[in-house]
Amino acid sequence: MPLTSQILRYTAFSADPAGGNPAGVVLDASALDDSGMLEIAADLGYSETAFLTPDGTLRFFSPKAEVAFCGHATVATAVALAEHGAGPGDYVFKTPAGEIPVSVREVDGELRATLTSVQPHVKEIAEADLAEALAALDWPARDLDENLPPRIAFAGNNHLVIGAATRERLADLSYDFDRLKQLMERLELTTVQLAYRAGESVFHVRDPFPIGGVVEDPATGAAAVAFGAYARELGLVEEESVLTLHQGEDMGRPGVLTVTLKAGDSRVRVSGTAVALSA
Known part of the structure; x- marks a missing residue:
């Protein structure tokens, strides 16, 4: 799965950059510790930043603390993966809240992600x-x-x-x-x-x-x-x-x-x- 360690910026639940919820995304956070992830999240200032490691672990940090699960940052991560070489498909992210399956499909020329929650x-x-x-x-x-x-x-x-x-x-x-x-x-x-x-x-x-x-x-x-x-x-x-x-x-x-x-x-x-x- 192609990964990048650079800090990406996406907005989720909108196809317009001026809409939706911005999130930071790091597709390869294997070199970052907790303090490094929190520092990036605080510097970006978005409500959440997502950090993925090659084993499929996905973690979320607000500017203040780690959060067990974040929907918009999960959607942003899945679309970012698809756009950075993995392509549309099915993923399973291991989050602190549990495993989150996500499918990415191209619909009317746009990538659309669907995540499935843990047991509510x-x-x-x-x-x-x-x-x-x-x-x-x-x-x-x-x-x-x-x-x-x-x-x-x-x-x-x-x-x-x-x-x-x-x-x-x-x-x-x-x-x-x-x-x-x-x-x-x-x-x-x-x-x-x-x-x-x-x-x-x-x-x-x-x-x-x-x-x-x-x-x-x-x-x-x-x-x-x-x-x-x-x-x-x-x-x-x-x-x-x-x-x-x-x-x-x-x-x-x-x-x-x-x-x-x-x-x-x-x-x-x-x-x-x-x-x-x-x-």
Whole structure:
């Protein structure tokens, strides 16, 4: 498998360099130790940078710390591999969260990657913890969508899902960074996924990410697969469904994440394009 040790820059879940979620990618990180990877991630300043070694191990670092799983950086890595000599095909990455199969196919002239999550699960959040999250967000309870009940969803890492009653509520995001970060550290959350349902299978989402050192993540593949598990677990969608998640619009970096649920398979898939960015 052709590899390169240079630092690549991609944006995932968009074919437009101005959209999606930027990620750093190092296809051969065999010469780097943990401090070296963290230094590169901090210098790049993206929400995540992915580091691959020739044995298929894939690790993710935010500017602040290592993260067990990152969807958009996985998609970026798979597309980067395809573009740097490996070509479209099927890969299996060994991540701290478990093995993640990824397929890369050319669709309408664009490379599109689909990753399959680890086994997901969904659990309730304590009332006091939810109250603290809402206080940190400055969201009154009346602004929540009662049809999207708050839950903690896992598909590689934990995400607190909170439903907004209106698109306007979702668009108005100004939160207490340190307060939300402290809650997320205590509950071991990676992001808070704020969601607005725009149609039967269409959602708009936003993901505060203070634990990674950034205010908001533009397109969050890990949260997308967790959200798919949440939607299925609560009976919000059919067991066999394709969901479209729009993210990044309120940040000026629009992206589209396609979440696929298959009957008889509890794992969740998320698909999207990725495109190289100039240094």
